């Protein structure tokens with residue numbers, strides 16, 4: 001440990017359990033000396049998140065449902081009272097009704113389209129608005145996206161459309177906040193078996209397909225995504241903003257099934 005994050009403080013949103021990508025990022029940051037704050041979504045996750053916060057010495061801001069602006073404000077208020085300023089923000093939040101993460105995209109309902117966009121896209125902008133005010137000496141913001149934004153992936157459906165909008169918002173936010181030395185980037189992570197991923201139809205097949213066809217012939221772990229997060233949130237990436245960085249064992253460069261891939 002070389003202390004890349006020594007003296008830096010930030011908020012991590014999206015820890016549900018110890019398999020969450022947000023937890024992998026939190027651990028990589030804590031190992032390098034960052035001071036962390038967590039939010040949790042509702043009482044059911046509170047009892048999962050509190051022990052993980054204790055393990056990493058993280059401050060718990062409280063309940064935050066990004067669909068409810070008052071709870072976002074309450075968490076940022078708690079953060080402002082605790083630290084006054086922050087240096088980084090991790091947004092690892094997404095939601096869509098699992099009934100629409102299967103079958104055809106064309107059958108998406110208006111209600112779930114709106115909900116998916118609110119929770120998975122607008123929420124990043126909503127928290128960026130609050131975080132900007134606390135990043136008084138610059139900062140780094142990070143969100144999580146997926147290849148389904150770029151190419152059609154089976155069952156990803158409305159979530160793919162939402163991730164495309166999220167990636168576009170990363171670029172707009174990077175331009176708006178750049179003059180304040182606030183950087184905004186995304187990690188496009190390869191598939192990982194998490195709570196959120198279990199809502200996607202045939203997810204095991206997608207994992208196997210990636211393992212057999214990615215250049216590195218393996219799927220990625222939350223520790224690996226955590227290390228990429230560490231790079232994007234530390235000063236190592238101080239010249240990087242508006243970027244969507246793939247952490248996917250190279251899958252996004254592949255155009256065809258690998259010659260040695262078994263049938264699945």
Ligand code: NAD
Pocket residue numbers: 013014015016017019020021022040041045064065066067091092093094095119144145146147188189190191192193194195196197
């Ligand atoms: P996860 O289930 O561990 O995390 C998802 C988080 O979103 C949970 O903590 C949940 O509480 C939170 N969330 C959902 N609705 C919310 C709301 N209304 N308010 C506040 N929080 C809410 O799963 P994960 O895979 O770690 O997901 C984190 C991010 O990574 C998501 O944006 C997901 O789309 C993205 N991602 C996941 C994969 C994958 O294969 N797992 C790949 C690429 C990108």
